[in-house]
Amino acid sequence: xxxxxxxxxxDYLIVTIQVDMHDRLAITLQDDLxxxxxxxxxxGVLIDISALDVVDSFIGRMISNTAAxxxxxxxxxxxxxxxxxxxxTLVELGLTLSGVRTAxxxxxxxxxxxxxxxx
Amino acid sequence: xxxxxxxxxxxxxxxxxxSDEEIVRLRQIVRDAAIAQGFSLIEQTKxxxxxxxxxxxxxxxxxxxxxxxxxxxxxxxxxxxxxxxxQGPGIxxxxxxxxxxxxSGNGLGLGLGGSRRLCDEFTIESTQGxxxxxxxxxxxxx
Numbered sequence: 475x476x477x478x479x480x481x482x483x484x485d486y487l488i489v490t491i492q493v494d495m496h497d498r499l500a501i502t503l504q505d506d507l508x509x510x511x512x513x514x515x516x517x518g519v520l521i522d523i524s525a526l527d528v529v530d531s532f533i534g535r536m537i538s539n540t541a542a543x544x545x546x547x548x549x550x551x552x553x554x555x556x557x558x559x560x561x562x563t564l565v566e567l568g569l570t571l572s573g574v575r576t577a578x579x580x581x582x583x584x585x586x587x588x589x590x591x592x593x
Numbered sequence: 594x595x596x597x598x599x600x601x602x603x604x605x606x607x608x609x610x611x612s613d614e615e616i617v618r619l620r621q622i623v624r625d626a627a628i629a630q631g632f633s634l635i636e637q638t639k640x641x642x643x644x645x646x647x648x649x650x651x652x653x654x655x656x657x658x659x660x661x662x663x664x665x666x667x668x669x670x671x672x673x674x675x676x677x678x679x680q681g682p683g684i685x686x687x688x689x690x691x692x693x694x695x696x697s698g699n700g701l702g703l704g705l706g707g708s709r710r711l712c713d714e715f716t717i718e719s720t721q722g723x724x725x726x727x728x729x730x731x732x733x734x735x
């Protein structure tokens with residue numbers, strides 16, 4: 475089965491979405507991420523969407539759900555690289571992605587995740 | 594005699610919407626057409642996003658259906674129109690279905706209302722038991 479690869483960088487998981495995901499693949503990613511957070515006691519997840527030129531309500535919900543599940547598992551989520559036209563469209567669509575922090579790129583996103591590190 | 598404000602259209606593409614993969618394929622078809630007609634990136638993105646929402650509705654609520662893409666001209670302007678048709682259960686209360694947050698499935702309930710907001714023109718015809726037809730249209734800013 476096709477899967478989006480999830481990479482590990484220290485205590486964090488990084489996902490770079492580079493394909494236009496069909497719905498089933500998005501759900502698989504959500505499940506895989508949740509499972510990996512638990513399995514590896516990850517402190518955070520960074521989702522790189524810089525290659526996505528469309529984010530609709532299904533993908534938006536996948537991102538929100540992932541962040542919510544991560545939070546329950548004491549991990550933070552940061553989304554990076556949102557394209558401007560995607561951001562504009564999400565606002566008009568009415569998708570707020572509340573509870574999901576964003577950053578411009580992977581470097582800034584990792585810095586944001588690490589800020590929360592001291593427990 | 595043709596009035597310059599008449600809308601003429603030609604069929605550019607058709608797609609079955611009966612699987613997740615066909616939704617992805619439709620997004621690509623719509624994106625390619627919007628690029629070919631010279632729409633701006635933001636116009637493309639809004640239209641493709643709306644198309645994705647409605648395609649999913651057709652699949653998940655309509656039991657599968659079809660989409661038709663037309664290139665339009667009206668008074669010298671270029672437009673794109675997508676028509677989504679299914680023979681599914683139909684929508685009993687259209688006004689309610691258009692409200693943000695209303696979902697008859699597991700979604701966010703933003704698809705119908707959101708698509709209307711993202712496009713220049715939006716029409717919907719649906720009666721319970723008789724399927725649903727939705728059209729969205731965008732016009733290129735001169």
